[in-house]
Amino acid sequence: MIDFRLPEEYEALRKTVHDFAQSEVAPVIGEFYEREKFPYDLVAQMGRMGLFGLPFPEEFGGMGGDYFALCLALEELARVDSSVAVTLEAGVSLGAMPIFRFGSKEQRERWLPALCAGEALAGFGLTEPGGGSDAGATRTTAKLDGEEWVINGSKSFITNSGTDITRLVTVTAVTGQHDGRKEISAIIVPSGTPGFTVEPKYSKVGWNASDTHGLSFSDCRVPAENLLGERGRGYAQFLSTLDEGRVAIAALSVGLAQGCVDECLRYAGEREAFGSRIGAYQAIQFKIADMEVRAHTARLAYYEAAAKMLRGEPFKKEASIAKLVSSNAAMDNARDATQIFGGYGFMNEFPVGRFYRDAKILEIGEGTSEIQRMLIARELGLR
Numbered sequence: 001m002i003d004f005r006l007p008e009e010y011e012a013l014r015k016t017v018h019d020f021a022q023s024e025v026a027p028v029i030g031e032f033y034e035r036e037k038f039p040y041d042l043v044a045q046m047g048r049m050g051l052f053g054l055p056f057p058e059e060f061g062g063m064g065g066d067y068f069a070l071c072l073a074l075e076e077l078a079r080v081d082s083s084v085a086v087t088l089e090a091g092v093s094l095g096a097m098p099i100f101r102f103g104s105k106e107q108r109e110r111w112l113p114a115l116c117a118g119e120a121l122a123g124f125g126l127t128e129p130g131g132g133s134d135a136g137a138t139r140t141t142a143k144l145d146g147e148e149w150v151i152n153g154s155k156s157f158i159t160n161s162g163t164d165i166t167r168l169v170t171v172t173a174v175t176g177q178h179d180g181r182k183e184i185s186a187i188i189v190p191s192g193t194p195g196f197t198v199e200p201k202y203s204k205v206g207w208n209a210s211d212t213h214g215l216s217f218s219d220c221r222v223p224a225e226n227l228l229g230e231r232g233r234g235y236a237q238f239l240s241t242l243d244e245g246r247v248a249i250a251a252l253s254v255g256l257a258q259g260c261v262d263e264c265l266r267y268a269g270e271r272e273a274f275g276s277r278i279g280a281y282q283a284i285q286f287k288i289a290d291m292e293v294r295a296h297t298a299r300l301a302y303y304e305a306a307a308k309m310l311r312g313e314p315f316k317k318e319a320s321i322a323k324l325v326s327s328n329a330a331m332d333n334a335r336d337a338t339q340i341f342g343g344y345g346f347m348n349e350f351p352v353g354r355f356y357r358d359a360k361i362l363e364i365g366e367g368t369s370e371i372q373r374m375l376i377a378r379e380l381g382l383r
């Protein structure tokens, strides 16, 4: 039987995060955004609510939930603000998840409890200045010298890599050659390790209350046991991490798309022009109807991808479809919402202005729209 209703525990979580976003995030986030400050108190509150531990087992301080629960939380947060949502998304699916999936017993015990509690954050360093889409072109190197890896190179645009509570970044690095091909491994680099420099924060178009830095490594030495998972499996590990991350980014995109509908419904019912509420004009009604259609259909796409993931079935194609349609929906809705708000839509103090600035990265991060199309075509057997 097909049943699209959310089971009770998911619905309860969705409502809790919805209320938190409306009552705690909405009133304050605009100021953090404008001052480009990281909202430590909100992140701590999210930690106490258990959001950073949602998909992890209780033995590591997690909530014993699943990835879909994380997606629902991301959707509700992004309905109000994407900076806090991406801090959670990157913290869980890029930061903690690789350690949970591929880490040794010691690595899991050492890092996961604080990450699950939201008291610490971890970054995921794949993208380099020379390219992000072609992730196999990694130039950062790690050479084994006795009992230590010596890392040299740089990474670009790494989320959550430079906050006061960042404890580590997992990076991909070339650790050798096999049959003329690069051997890429993943290595944990604790924050503060000599030779590991977090560059000054970027000036960004959007996600202005989230943390993003370039990183550089100059003869940075970490113990050999900081290798995450098997040597030479780093590239494959990161790609599978990104498959899951795409479903999470799709959920975040749906939240932004739905947030645009929320704001426009309210505004169109209040704003008057030519003697009527603008919501009485069919041109505005059709725009809002189209926005709702995009948010709704994109939600179905990420629900399906998440359902396949949770059933343990292949979900690569569905994850890419969900990421592609939902990031399109977010962009289109942000553009229409800004139009409906007129001049106020161009003002940072209104959420739709933030939505407009935050939407574009959704078509770029965790695989651009072109890369999603390449993955979908490949899954269809096109070579």
Ligand SMILES: Cc1cc2nc3c(=O)[nH]c(=O)nc-3n(C[C@H](O)[C@H](O)[C@H](O)COP(=O)(O)OP(=O)(O)OC[C@H]3O[C@@H](n4cnc5c(N)ncnc54)[C@H](O)[C@@H]3O)c2cc1C
Pocket (backbone or CB within 6 Å): 090, 094, 123, 124, 125, 126, 127, 130, 131, 132, 133, 134, 156, 157, 158, 159, 160, 204, 207, 212, 361, 364, 365, 366, 367, 368, 369, 370, 371
């Ligand atoms: C705010 C922010 C946060 C980020 N957080 C992280 C993070 O935490 N960790 C991390 O590792 N990365 C992170 N990224 C990096 C992000 O994932 C990359 O920017 C993205 O994957 C694209 O890589 P690129 O910027 O190098 O673009 P490029 O790979 O140089 O691509 C440039 C353009 O060429 C297109 N293109 C490339 N190859 C092809 C092809 N074969 N066919 C057709 N078109 C192609 C792309 O689609 C794009 O339009 C973040 C980026 C931003 C902006």
